[in-house]
Amino acid sequence: MAIQRTFSIIKPDATKRNLTGAIVAKFEAAGLRVVASKRIQMTLAQAQTFYGVHKERPFFGELCEFMISEPIVVQVLEGEDAIAKNREVMGATNPAEAAEGTIRKEFALSIGENSVHGSDGEDTAAEEIAYFFSGLELVG
Ligand code: GDP
Numbered sequence: 397m398a399i400q401r402t403f404s405i406i407k408p409d410a411t412k413r414n415l416t417g418a419i420v421a422k423f424e425a426a427g428l429r430v431v432a433s434k435r436i437q438m439t440l441a442q443a444q445t446f447y448g449v450h451k452e453r454p455f456f457g458e459l460c461e462f463m464i465s466e467p468i469v470v471q472v473l474e475g476e477d478a479i480a481k482n483r484e485v486m487g488a489t490n491p492a493e494a495a496e497g498t499i500r501k502e503f504a505l506s507i508g509e510n511s512v513h514g515s516d517g518e519d520t521a522a523e524e525i526a527y528f529f530s531g532l533e534l535v536g
Contacts, residue, residue, distance in 0.1 A: 408466035
């Protein structure tokens with residue numbers, strides 16, 4: 397597998413509980429390198445655009461309100477097979493179903509407040525990175 401880049405968010409439930417370093421340590425231990433990182437707070441419009449694919453889902457409003465409730469840390473992770481590796485380290489969406497040792501198993505509070513976001517494919521990774529980072533911020 398080639399070296400890939402993927403997009404990650406450390407969500408409000410995790411930044412609020414001071415878990416940024418603990419979560420980054422999980423990425424690094426899995427061989428993922430943080431090649432860009434910044435702490436921001438999204439506007440409602442930005443959250444609605446970012447999660448636009450879920451706009452018909454019953455939890456859309458709750459999800460967007462949650463994502464703007466506190467600052468988040470947006471990151472680009474790089475490594476061998478980074479998209480799948482990040483999803484593996486994150487664990488299942490619902491922490492009750494997440495495997496031992498995964499971020500969501502250890503830190504997530506619920507299916508909604510589940511500590512991390514990670515791109516689910518090559519196209520979404522490229523789109524999500526470009527939504528939050530300019531080329532100048534990606535130093536590799
Ligand atoms: P992911 O790729 O594992 O993050 O999962 P999805 O793409 O299916 O969902 C996106 C995000 O929406 C999840 O990470 C959760 O924060 C949220 N979400 C998904 N399902 C539910 C749900 O049933 N209730 C609530 N409140 N939030 C949900």
